[in-house]
Amino acid sequence: MVIHIKRHSIQFFSxxxxxxxxxxxxxxxxxxSPLIESLRSILDISVSQFSIISSLPLVCxxxxxxxxxxLSRVFSSGIIVFVAIFLIVIGCVLRCVAxxxxxxxxxxxxxxxxxxxxxxxxxxxxxLFSNHIQKMMGLYAVCIGLSATTGAFIAVPLTExxxxxxxxxxxxxxxxxxxxxxxxxxxxxxxxxLEKPSKVNIERVSLLRNPLAxxxxxxxxxxxxxxxxxxxxxxxxxxxAGFSKLYAGNVLTLIxxxxxxxxxxxxxxxxxxxxxxxxxxxxxIGYASVWIGFGFFPKTYxxxxxxxxxxxxxxxxxxxxxxxxxxxxxxSQLISLSAMSQAIGYTIAAVWPWVIGQIYxxxxxxxxxxxxxxxxALFQGIAAWFAGRNVFLSDEPTETPVK
Numbered sequence: 330m331v332i333h334i335k336r337h338s339i340q341f342f343s344x345x346x347x348x349x350x351x352x353x354x355x356x357x358x359x360x361x362s363p364l365i366e367s368l369r370s371i372l373d374i375s376v377s378q379f380s381i382i383s384s385l386p387l388v389c390x391x392x393x394x395x396x397x398x399x400l401s402r403v404f405s406s407g408i409i410v411f412v413a414i415f416l417i418v419i420g421c422v423l424r425c426v427a428x429x430x431x432x433x434x435x436x437x438x439x440x441x442x443x444x445x446x447x448x449x450x451x452x453x454x455x456x457l458f459s460n461h462i463q464k465m466m467g468l469y470a471v472c473i474g475l476s477a478t479t480g481a482f483i484a485v486p487l488t489e490x491x492x493x494x495x496x497x498x499x500x501x502x503x504x505x506x507x508x509x510x511x512x513x514x515x516x517x518x519x520x521x522x523l524e525k526p527s528k529v530n531i532e533r534v535s536l537l538r539n540p541l542a543x544x545x546x547x548x549x550x551x552x553x554x555x556x557x558x559x560x561x562x563x564x565x566x567x568x569x570a571g572f573s574k575l576y577a578g579n580v581l582t583l584i585x586x587x588x589x590x591x592x593x594x595x596x597x598x599x600x601x602x603x604x605x606x607x608x609x610x611x612x613x614i615g616y617a618s619v620w621i622g623f624g625f626f627p628k629t630y631x632x633x634x635x636x637x638x639x640x641x642x643x644x645x646x647x648x649x650x651x652x653x654x655x656x657x658x659x660x661s662q663l664i665s666l667s668a669m670s671q672a673i674g675y676t677i678a679a680v681w682p683w684v685i686g687q688i689y690x691x692x693x694x695x696x697x698x699x700x701x702x703x704x705x706a707l708f709q710g711i712a713a714w715f716a717g718r719n720v721f722l723s724d725e726p727t728e729t730p731v732k
Contacts, residue, residue: 343457347454350414373429386439420437448672548716550677553674558682559642563581566699596651617703
């Protein structure tokens, strides 16, 4: 009885640690945008310089994320996660210094730490919570969404309330430090996280010629591109339609709130079926409706567009993460697929907001850009449909170990 209670206590503490880490994976990044004017003044930088540090984390997601499988063959996952959280702490500290090169360096550290966690945490969840994967993946996705929503929401109030321009970065630095301390405690309790790679049979796997791996990658990449485009340009689309900045901001906030529910419900729904392909068209219709609705009929049924936008943006992330976890048969496959899908995926995500901005700049209207976004949603749905089939990486003839 005592052993049973102790096992459940350790499992509960493990869940707290993982979810607290997830709460640190977006907030410190999105806290930057609401403070654009004050930060430009304090750091004495141009709009282009600010845009560099805004997009730098996505670049880190791509460049650093692809290196994680190599690290996982040398070091234990527990140690790598510790280093990743430490990088986030250092990044937050450096971003509190009113000097652009130091803020730039801090952003590199921050983006690199989060990039590592992007790749490793799904695998750790699969290993630590094998009997509750859908529940933990739902909570994990919810915490990432809460992190992004909270980061954008509290940045200005914290700055104005404390009178300190870097108050938001201090807040996220303290939260990351707390996650670091709890992770150290967990490492002392769950020794399996510290196992050497040789003990968990880490194998180098090549996925570049695997069709299923590419479908999962496009599913993750295109949904990331759609989400970051939504965050970057929906307020501008609504402003051009005659709405106030306050209204546009409230719409984006409501979409993020609705997305929290879909992030949690999607993994639960996915477990009820061996194939998840049928879910893909529903999410595609949701995303396409957002761009058509807010782009061409913003004053007609706005609540419907908000609900569809929230369900699509949250649902596609959870769908991508869930598919990534259940289409593999081993930990090494999961790490390789996670690295490939997120590294390439976030590279796509970094490009799309810029592409849409350029299309708008050339044409002076949003029409062509909106048609392009509907097309991207359709392509994402097709990739998600193929990725959702009840097949595995090891069933594909082109997935082979690399000697």
